[in-house]
Amino acid sequence: MGRHKQRPLRRSLVLATVAFISLSALVIGLVSVFSLQSILLNRIDRQLVEAASRSAAAVGPSTPESDSSPDFIGSQGQSIGTLGAVRIDGSVVIGAYLDQKLDSPLLSSTQLEQLQSEDVGQRPESVYLGSSLGNYRVVAVPLNHRIDIIVGLPLYEIEATISELVLVVAIVALGALVLSGVGAYGLVRLTLRPLERVTAAATTVSTMTLDRGDVALAVRVPDDDTDTQTEVGRVGLAINRMLEHVSNALQARQRSEDKVRRFVSDASHELRTPLASIRGYAELTRMSGEAIPDDAAYAIGRIESESRRMTDIVEDLLLLARLDEGRQLDDAPVDVTELVHDAVSDARAAAGDHEWLVDAPEHPVMVSGDHGRLFQVVMNLLSNARVHTPAGTVVETALAVHEHDGTSVAEITISDDGPGIDPDMVDAVFERFVRGDSSRARSTGSTGLGLAIVQGVVTAHGGESSVTSEPGHTVFRITLPLMPSSAV
Known part of the structure; x- marks a missing residue:
């Protein structure tokens, strides 16, 4: 399963606020609509009971004919839209309603069948009588053991009122939703400003170089944003x-x-003189x-050799300290072109058992340094390739x-086609005292300072150094800014 994508806190708070307000508005709207509907239905039911009483009083003890x-x-007090029907032995035989002209149009056979199918009783209930009349609230009033009269009142006024209320609630809810969204966004943004300032301070620190040099870590979160409350x-x-x-x-x-650094620098300065004296x-x-x-004689020769090697180490340490x-x-x-040719020529003379290739432009490539x-730098890289690869290795500059x-x-x-660098050491080759031959014997004669000097000198010139390595292909790469007149 994929990891659930986290939303920004600001968006989550705004969405949560808007969702809560929307849900509240929906609940309030539904409760309002159903409450009003219930109130209006109770009112129409009371009116229906009164209309049924008037109708029963108007009929009196006489029994209506089935075809009348x-x-x-139309008795006194009945309202426009009042419906009346006669049911004999369970069958609705005739019905009519009071229209705007106070006439009494008869119900159609379909409407009569609808009334009969509902089996209207003495408790008010709703009946749909087609698109022309709509919904009615009806009740049955028994006259004797065979005959009932059915009285009904229209519900279109209630339905119109409910529709208007639904529209008003929807408009108000939509307006509240928009206002709440804007308000929540503004409020959340205002509330999260201290957190943004805290984040800005942390981001500033995260972009600083803390692994080297004299770091002045003066960035702090403002005092106003450190209230423990x-x-x-x-x-x-x-x-x-x-x-x-x-x-x-x-x-x-x-x-x-x-x-x-002071110790290395001072020690290097102090060691130069006695080493020169020993030599x-x-x-x-x-x-x-x-x-x-x-x-x-052999011992004196070794003393000279080791004093020269120690002098080289001291000079390297002194250079790094500087x-x-x-x-x-x-x-x-x-002229880097000339420099590369000279360095490869010296490497070819020092190690004839390697194949030294050069690929450089004919024109001068000028840098300032x-x-x-x-x-x-170039000699150290070539020496590194010579020392750590077997005879016959092709080294191309x-x-x-x-x-x-x-x-x-x-x-x-x-680059060379030698055995490559141990993957565990690739990221550390430019560090000091890191050697391909990690034993104390130093069979290769390496001090582990050559590549550190490469990186230090290249960095001092505003350049960059890097290495990639795999068996059969190792590449050391350095870049140096060109002089403006030599830029391509």
């Missing part, structure tokens, strides 16, 4: 308290991150010309210019 007109309907006020107050806790947590996180002394010892045992601090990079024209850092979100960008894609 029932003259008693109202339901919305309690929600607003709870949201403000929650935002206060979140703000404190973000500030604590930022202070912690700032301490870590220098090792090189000096190796170049002294004195005879050194083989195991000592990017975190928001320090500006160089801002000069950079730091040439050295952008070259490092492509450069294209197109529109992205309304801006002209240079897009660099580096």
Whole structure:
């Protein structure tokens, strides 16, 4: 079964209010109509009893002939429309009614049969006598054991009154329905304004970037909407308290991150000098010309190698710390076409066991930025493809210019047909210290900082970085805004 679709609260309240008022109007209208109908029927029944008494008095002790007109309907006091009929031995033999001219037209055979079929008794009841006469309220008055007279009064006045009442009730109900709908909409909208302001505050917070940087979470629900006497006020107050806790947590996180960044930056600065000294002394010892045992020479070589690797790590950490601090990079024209060709050429020289392809335009593609850092970005991506794919892997570097979100960008894609990235790691590859080889042995020599530097440098240039991967096809993609003169 599909999930029931929820209606907006405003619409639900308006519909509920209008439905309740409509139901109330319908009940009131029906009660009014049936009550009036009952009152008018009781009144016509009393009039009918009086008319029957006058008719019986007019007939007197004599027995009407079966073929004579029932003259008693024209007796003094009878109203226009009064009906009279004679029933002998259960058969209605003749009948007439008093018209506007005070004449007494006879009832048709069909109307007589209708009267007879109803078996009119001494209690008033309604009878339909065709379209010409309509509904009548009739009653039988026995004269003797064989003969009855039937007396009736028309119901058209009652029916007309009821019809008018139904029309009035319908018009009033429709008007009330429209007014209630407009009023309910206005009232609900006015009542829900505090909730809308609370929603606006929550929406504003939901669009803020809270996962990084120094976040100034100053958004709060207005004080007027935090009254604990109202339901919305309690929600607003709870949201403000929650935002206060979140703000404190973000500030604590930022202070912690700032301490870590300062530590990394300071440690990187401090480590550069002793690392340079270690490397220098090792090189000096190796170049002294004195005879050194083989195991000592091997140890000195390892010291040089590891000091160079540690220096690279320190430089990467220092670069990330500077990017975190928001320090500006160089801002000069950079030909991305030339940069891509140079980077692929260096990668081809470093790893001849891979197949390196380039797909770039012949003309220069210019961006504004730091040439050295952008070259490092491409080299890091190519090195990542070299380290994490086997020999014989085809690595293609492509450069294209197109529109992205309304801006002209240079897009660099580096794709390979290697084994791909573990699906559990795809979303985390640009985080720091995330390595494809997760073991402590670092068999690939990776520090887990290369792709973090890629993202940091690209972001600092106003670009974006992304990756998609599946077995046999991994694509790293970066976009950089073009210089205005190079826009397509």
